[in-house]
Amino acid sequence: MTKRGTEDLALFGGPPAFLRNRRVGRPNQGDRERFWERMNRALDNEWLSNMGPLHDEFEERVAQLAGVRHCVSLCNATVGLQLLVADLVPGAEPGDEVIVPALTFPATAHAVRWLGLRPVVCDVDPVTGLIDPDQVEARIGPRVRAILGVHLWGQPCDVRRLEKIAESHGLRLYFDAAPALGCTHESTPIGGFGDAEVFSFHATKVVNSFEGGAIVTDDDALAERARKARNFGIGAGGRVEQLGTNGKLNEACAAMGLTSLDALADTVAHNRANYEAYLSALDGIPGVRAVRYDPRHRNNHHYMMVTVDERAAGLHRDALLDLLRAENILAQPYFSQAIHRMWQYGEESAASVPGGFPHAETLCEQLLALPTGPGVSTADIEVISEVVRAAVAHGPEVTARRAGLAGTTGDAHPAGAAGE
Ligand SMILES: Cc1ncc(COP(=O)(O)O)c(C=O)c1O
Missing domain, CATH: 3.40.640.10 (Type I PLP-dependent aspartate aminotransferase-like (Major domain))
Incomplete structure (x- = not known):
C-alpha cells in the first residue's frame, strides 16, 4: 500500500510494508x-x-x-x-x-x-x-x-x-x-x-x-x-x-x-542492480544520501549504505531505523559506535587527540545499511524507498510521534544480522 500519511506507517499502526523480513546480510548460501x-x-x-x-x-x-x-x-x-x-x-x-x-x-x-x-x-x-x-x-x-x-x-x-x-x-x-x-x-x-x-x-x-x-x-x-x-x-x-x-x-x-x-558472480550482479535501483529510487529525498562507490574500483555491492542528515531530513537516523523495522525492513546502523567510543579506547585516544574524530562521529550518527542481496528485488527497493520518502516527508511529525512511543531501537552489529 502507498504510504501517504504517518498513520499509514506501521510504527503508528498501519499495515507493514512486508510480511516477510527484508534483511541486511541474509546468508548467500548458493545451491x-x-x-x-x-x-x-x-x-x-x-x-x-x-x-x-x-x-x-x-x-x-x-x-x-x-x-x-x-x-x-x-x-x-x-x-x-x-x-x-x-x-x-x-x-x-x-x-x-x-x-x-x-x-x-x-x-x-x-x-x-x-x-x-x-x-x-x-x-x-x-x-x-x-x-x-x-x-x-x-x-x-x-x-x-x-x-x-x-x-x-x-x-x-x-x-x-x-x-x-x-x-x-x-x-x-x-x-x-x-x-x-x-x-x-x-x-x-x-x-x-x-x-x-x-x-x-x-x-x-x-x-x-x-x-x-x-x-x-x-x-x-x-x-x-x-x-x-x-x-x-x-x-x-x-x-x-x-x-x-x-x-x-x-x-x-x-x-x-x-x-x-x-554463486558469487550472480550475487554481485544482483547486488549491483539493486544498488542502481536504490540510487534512482532514493534520489531527491532531502537529507538521505546514498554512499556512491567510486566507479574506478569494482565493489561487490554487498552493502547499500546511506547517510541520514537529521537537519535536512527532519528526523534522526534512529527514528528512520525504528520506522523501517516496524515495516519489516531490517536496516542496520553500521557503524553507530566509533572505536574511541568503545570500552577503554576512548580514554586512550582522547589523551593523544583532544580534537577527537569528528568525521567518524558524524558518520556513526548518520549511517544506515539498507537491505540488499539476492533476497531483495528491485520491486522491494521501490517499496523500501517509498517508506523512506514518506518518513522524510513527515520527518518532524514522525519524530514527535515516535517520542511518545515506549522503547527505541538498540544498536546492532553485523554479527547480529544473521540471526534476524
Ligand atoms: C571490518 C570487519 N572486521 C572484522 C570483522 C570480523 O569478522 P569475523 O566475524 O569473521 O571474525 C568484521 C565482521 O563483521 C568486520 O566487518
Missing part, C-alpha cells in the same frame, strides 16, 4: 544440493577438519580470486587479524602501537589489544568513511609498528598512499578486508595490498562459510608462519616450531564457503 553433495563427500571421506580436500579447494579458489599466491583459511577473520598482529609481536613490545581507523567493526581494534598492543585511532574521510592517510601520518609516533586499514563496505583504502607511508616509516601494512572479497582497487583485486589482508566469510558476508576467514598475501614467509600459527605452531614435519593457536577452517565450513563462492 543447496551442491552443499549437501560436498558435505556427503566430507562425511564419506571421514575427513572433517585439519586441512581436508574441501579446505584446500576453498583456499585455491580464494587465492585465485584475490590474485595472490597464498590464502591461509581460518575459522574467522578476527583470528586472522590476531595472527597478523601476533606476527609483529616477536619484535614488538607490550604497549607498541598499531594505527586503526575510528570507523570499523570492533574486531579491528580488539585484535590489536588482544595481543597486548595499543590501537591508535585515527579519523576517516567524511564521505567514504575510509581511513584518512593524512590522519595516519599525523598519528605516527615512535611506538607505532603497523598500519591496519579497513576496506569499509568493500571500498579500497588509498592503498598507494598507505604503502608509501608504511614504507617511508618502516611499518608493516595490513588491511582488514573483511567485507571486500570480489572488490578491486582500480583493476587489481583486493587481497594483494600491503603485507597481508584478511577476508571474513561470516554468515553475513558476501561469501559465507557459516564462520570463516582468510589471510591472503604474496609474502611466502608470512604465509608459512600463518599456516603454522593457525595449527598450534606445528610445522610440516609435525613438530611444534612456533607459538600457535587453533584457527583452522573445518570441512563443513569449506563446503558452505565453496557453494557460496559458486
Whole structure:
C-alpha cells in the first residue's frame, strides 16, 4: 500500500510494508544440493577438519580470486587479524602501537589489544568513511609498528598512499578486508595490498562459510608462519616450531564457503542492480544520501549504505531505523559506535587527540545499511524507498510521534544480522 500519511506507517499502526523480513546480510548460501553433495563427500571421506580436500579447494579458489599466491583459511577473520598482529609481536613490545581507523567493526581494534598492543585511532574521510592517510601520518609516533586499514563496505583504502607511508616509516601494512572479497582497487583485486589482508566469510558476508576467514598475501614467509600459527605452531614435519593457536577452517565450513563462492558472480550482479535501483529510487529525498562507490574500483555491492542528515531530513537516523523495522525492513546502523567510543579506547585516544574524530562521529550518527542481496528485488527497493520518502516527508511529525512511543531501537552489529 502507498504510504501517504504517518498513520499509514506501521510504527503508528498501519499495515507493514512486508510480511516477510527484508534483511541486511541474509546468508548467500548458493545451491543447496551442491552443499549437501560436498558435505556427503566430507562425511564419506571421514575427513572433517585439519586441512581436508574441501579446505584446500576453498583456499585455491580464494587465492585465485584475490590474485595472490597464498590464502591461509581460518575459522574467522578476527583470528586472522590476531595472527597478523601476533606476527609483529616477536619484535614488538607490550604497549607498541598499531594505527586503526575510528570507523570499523570492533574486531579491528580488539585484535590489536588482544595481543597486548595499543590501537591508535585515527579519523576517516567524511564521505567514504575510509581511513584518512593524512590522519595516519599525523598519528605516527615512535611506538607505532603497523598500519591496519579497513576496506569499509568493500571500498579500497588509498592503498598507494598507505604503502608509501608504511614504507617511508618502516611499518608493516595490513588491511582488514573483511567485507571486500570480489572488490578491486582500480583493476587489481583486493587481497594483494600491503603485507597481508584478511577476508571474513561470516554468515553475513558476501561469501559465507557459516564462520570463516582468510589471510591472503604474496609474502611466502608470512604465509608459512600463518599456516603454522593457525595449527598450534606445528610445522610440516609435525613438530611444534612456533607459538600457535587453533584457527583452522573445518570441512563443513569449506563446503558452505565453496557453494557460496559458486554463486558469487550472480550475487554481485544482483547486488549491483539493486544498488542502481536504490540510487534512482532514493534520489531527491532531502537529507538521505546514498554512499556512491567510486566507479574506478569494482565493489561487490554487498552493502547499500546511506547517510541520514537529521537537519535536512527532519528526523534522526534512529527514528528512520525504528520506522523501517516496524515495516519489516531490517536496516542496520553500521557503524553507530566509533572505536574511541568503545570500552577503554576512548580514554586512550582522547589523551593523544583532544580534537577527537569528528568525521567518524558524524558518520556513526548518520549511517544506515539498507537491505540488499539476492533476497531483495528491485520491486522491494521501490517499496523500501517509498517508506523512506514518506518518513522524510513527515520527518518532524514522525519524530514527535515516535517520542511518545515506549522503547527505541538498540544498536546492532553485523554479527547480529544473521540471526534476524
Ligand atoms: C571490518 C570487519 N572486521 C572484522 C570483522 C570480523 O569478522 P569475523 O566475524 O569473521 O571474525 C568484521 C565482521 O563483521 C568486520 O566487518
